[in-house]
Amino acid sequence: MNKLIVWFGELTTPARLYRRGLWFLLPAVVWILGLLVIPGLSLVALSFAERGQYGEVVWNFTLENYARLLGYGIFGWSPDTVLILLRSLWVAFVTTLVCVILAYPLAFFIASRPPRTRYLWLALVIIPFWTNLVIRTYAWQMLLAPDFPFAKLAQTLGLLAPDAGLYPSPLAVYIGMITAFLPFVVMPLFSSVERLDWSLVEAAQDLYANRFRTFFQAVWPQTLPGLTVGVILTFIPAMGMFVIPDLLGGAKYLLVGNLIQQQFYASRDWPYGAAVSLGLMLLTLVGLALYRRRGKDVDLV
Amino acid sequence: MTVAARPKATGETLSIQNLVKQFGDFTALGGVSLEVPSGEFFTLLGPSGCGKTTLLRIIAGLEVPTEGRVVLLGQDITPLPANQRPVNTVFQSYALFPHLSVWENIAFGLKSRRMDKAEVERRVKYGLEMLQLEKFAERLPHQLSGGQRQRVALARALVNEPQVLLLDEPMSALDAKLRAEVQVQLRRLQQQLGLTFILVTHDQDEAMAVSDRIALMRMGHLEQVGTPDEVYERPRTRYAAEFLGAANLIKGQRLPMGFEASFGKLALNRTPPWDEGYVAIRPERVRLSEVEPRQNGLRVQVREAVYRGAYQEVWLKPGDLRVRAAPHPTLQAGQELWAELPVDALVVLDE
Numbered sequence: 058m059n060k061l062i063v064w065f066g067e068l069t070t071p072a073r074l075y076r077r078g079l080w081f082l083l084p085a086v087v088w089i090l091g092l093l094v095i096p097g098l099s100l101v102a103l104s105f106a107e108r109g110q111y112g113e114v115v116w117n118f119t120l121e122n123y124a125r126l127l128g129y130g131i132f133g134w135s136p137d138t139v140l141i142l143l144r145s146l147w148v149a150f151v152t153t154l155v156c157v158i159l160a161y162p163l164a165f166f167i168a169s170r171p172p173r174t175r176y177l178w179l180a181l182v183i184i185p186f187w188t189n190l191v192i193r194t195y196a197w198q199m200l201l202a203p204d205f206p207f208a209k210l211a212q213t214l215g216l217l218a219p220d221a222g223l224y225p226s227p228l229a230v231y232i233g234m235i236t237a238f239l240p241f242v243v244m245p246l247f248s249s250v251e252r253l254d255w256s257l258v259e260a261a262q263d264l265y266a267n268r269f270r271t272f273f274q275a276v277w278p279q280t281l282p283g284l285t286v287g288v289i290l291t292f293i294p295a296m297g298m299f300v301i302p303d304l305l306g307g308a309k310y311l312l313v314g315n316l317i318q319q320q321f322y323a324s325r326d327w328p329y330g331a332a333v334s335l336g337l338m339l340l341t342l343v344g345l346a347l348y349r350r351r352g353k354d355v356d357l358v
Numbered sequence: 359m360t361v362a363a364r365p366k367a368t369g370e371t372l373s374i375q376n377l378v379k380q381f382g383d384f385t386a387l388g389g390v391s392l393e394v395p396s397g398e399f400f401t402l403l404g405p406s407g408c409g410k411t412t413l414l415r416i417i418a419g420l421e422v423p424t425e426g427r428v429v430l431l432g433q434d435i436t437p438l439p440a441n442q443r444p445v446n447t448v449f450q451s452y453a454l455f456p457h458l459s460v461w462e463n464i465a466f467g468l469k470s471r472r473m474d475k476a477e478v479e480r481r482v483k484y485g486l487e488m489l490q491l492e493k494f495a496e497r498l499p500h501q502l503s504g505g506q507r508q509r510v511a512l513a514r515a516l517v518n519e520p521q522v523l524l525l526d527e528p529m530s531a532l533d534a535k536l537r538a539e540v541q542v543q544l545r546r547l548q549q550q551l552g553l554t555f556i557l558v559t560h561d562q563d564e565a566m567a568v569s570d571r572i573a574l575m576r577m578g579h580l581e582q583v584g585t586p587d588e589v590y591e592r593p594r595t596r597y598a599a600e601f602l603g604a605a606n607l608i609k610g611q612r613l614p615m616g617f618e619a620s621f622g623k624l625a626l627n628r629t630p631p632w633d634e635g636y637v638a639i640r641p642e643r644v645r646l647s648e649v650e651p652r653q654n655g656l657r658v659q660v661r662e663a664v665y666r667g668a669y670q671e672v673w674l675k676p677g678d679l680r681v682r683a684a685p686h687p688t689l690q691a692g693q694e695l696w697a698e699l700p701v702d703a704l705v706v707l708d709e
Contacts, residue, residue: 259420260453262440264467264514271441274466278457 104331112325122332138316138333145313146340148302149295152234153242156291157284159235160242164280167243168250179247186240194304197233198224201305225307233301238294242287249283288348296341313337370429371396371554372417372522377426379412379578386412387423388578394522394556399548401557403565404575405601410558413575414524417556419443430521441470446515447524450531452507454499460510461486461495467518485513488547505536512544516551525557529564541567562602566590574598590640594708599638605705606644606679607636617704621676624654624699628706636707641682643703646672646689651698658697663689 061068104122107115128134167178185193201207201223211217223229253276261275299314306312313333320330374392378385387409394400402410415421417428419440427436435443446467454463464485468478486492489509499507508528515523528544529537545568548555559565565572566586574581574589574597582589582598593599596607610619612630617623617637626637645651658674665688672681672689674697681697683689 254451254453256449256451256453257455259440260447260449260455261466261470263418263420263445263447263449264518265441265470266466267441267470270470274455274458278455 100331100334103328104335106328108326108328112327114327119328122329123336125329126332126336141311141313141316142336142340144311145296145337146344148230148234148312149292149298151231152238152295153288153291155231155235156238156242157246157288159239160246160287161280163239163243164246164250164283167247168253182240182243185236190237190300191304193237194233194301197229197236197305201229201232224305225310227306227310229305230302230310230312233305234295234298237298237301238291241290241294242284245283245286245290246280247283249280253279285348289345292344292348293341296344297337370394371398371431372556373427373429374413374417375427375429377413377416377428378424379409379416379421380424385578387416389426390578390580392573392580392583394554396554397552399545399555399557399568399570401559401565401569401572402575403559403562403572403601404581405560407577408575409578410560410575411526414447414526414556414558417522418445418447418524420447444521445524446518446520447526448508448511448515448528450527452499452511452528452531454507454510454514456499459496459498460491460502463499463510464491464514464517466514471518481517485517488516489513504531504533505540508532508540512547516547516553520553522554522556525555527558527560529559529561537564538567544568574601576601592705593638596636596638596707596709599636599705599707603640604680605638605640607638607707608677608679609636610634617706619677622656624704625701626704626706627701630706631708635709638705638707639679639699639703641671641680642669643700644679644681644683645698645700646681646683647696647698650696654699654701654704656697656699658695660689660691660693660695662691 061070062074063069064074103114105118105120107117107119107121109115126138128136128139163182167175167182170178199205203212203220203222205222208217208221208223211223212219212221217223257275257279258271261271266274297314297317298312299318302310302312303315303318306315313336317330317333317337320326320333324330370393372392372394374390374394377387377390379387390409390413402413404410412421416423419435419438419442423436427434429435430444435445455466458466461482464482465478468481473481486495489512491506491509491513494502494506494510499510502510508531511528525544529540532540541564544555548568557565557568569586571583571585572589573583576597582594584592589598590602593602593605599605599607608619608624610617610624611634612632613623616625617630624637630637656677658676658679661673661675663673664671665685668685669682670685670689672683673679674681679697689695
């Protein structure tokens, strides 16, 4: 059937429109297949394979990689990998939380500046973000080194052994992570704060609300869209981060990102690396699903 | 018999004393004083930028005055923050909390004050009934029409039983037909509750329809304060005469027995306080006829006549008078007739 239709001023047929639509879809399909679906499936297949003697992949079906992920090794069960996973979850959680707590006042401060200086302040938040992450992390190594004022101060206060540095340590990892991810929370939060409907704040005050109630009823719900973006942009990459814990955490503070990296490089155990990667992905998805559920609740209340 | 001395402010619910508000170089309010007695429907009327909203926001506590005091029931509330004033506001945008249901919105102020549950339930129920919102209690604001939202905003303010209810252009977002209806409802509600309402509007019809008294504002000052008919019938200034109902202004000189305009002499019932100035007459007060009137008659020619259905609008030569005449018989441009400017319709302005 060659029914003629007018489509945005063009005389055409539904069949022709459909074919054209397929052409437009093609790049996206190639992209998703080539860069997401195929590598993803390969990773799944890889995770059920075995490591050969020289680090090559041997295609024998096994569940051993997943057993190891849950902590079962040659010497029976040990909590090491589970600990690493939990620790990664915890570090990502704390990083996100601290970033959110820091980002709120910062976003409000920037949004309350006059338009001319507002973008200057915003630029100050973004500029570090244009610098390579590795370079920034090395900079933290220097700043936290034993003979730098920060470490000296901690030594004087007795918080640190003489001649010790502030890195490698969990604290250094947190500092590195928080500074790396702060812009990811500030930016989307700022865009929400900038569009804030202040008449709701006035209405809350007019209706006898104290500061606390005003914030949680009139401000917080309005910033949720930006906050959600910020939390997701921080939490997911923080879960898999390996550069910062590698450079600032030392060998004892292993996160799941480092574990994966080790399997693909030093240990040459690709099947196990694939299993850990999929475990991380699963954890992230569960976290996201929980957050979405909670987010929905907030919207409905 | 001795009467115990009362504080001076009693009787006036609200007393505005010499309020000044400056935003940088701009003076939004230049020394405004007002007394609003209890139970009055008081309207601040004026064009945008005249300071009426600023005045309302100062009363609400959402703006701090540069100078002056706000006294409520004899108590100086100028230093009190908005959340401690027994005053509630209906905002122009309504400012309903989008994530809260109608019920929760109305309960907001009550919950802020930590009223016990039963009392909150009772008052919200009362508010829902008063404004016919029972059916919408569980809806979210975005599921309501403009008129319903406005009623929620009203209920949300009224359930707190404020001493004064402030309304900031509450009808500007409604269409004309609904607006007329809401004006009547608002007036009835105010009389039922016996509350003091202060309304801000730029719409003179609205002000006329609902108010006990109107304060006409201009550039941060009160131009004239009075009942609707006083302000309409006896405008004191050119601005008041032109803003309300667009009166004809006639310029002329004082005579021993009246007034001389460019087109002739007119008798007045009051001697003007000036040598040269203005008198005003409403377009609907000018009478047109075929025969010469006994007093203040003027031989005129129709310059233009526009048929408007309920009336016809006629421009006359000389004098550029605008007249609102009965629609029949239809007048033609060029037609000659008599116009009478009745003595009691001519208002001598103060300038």
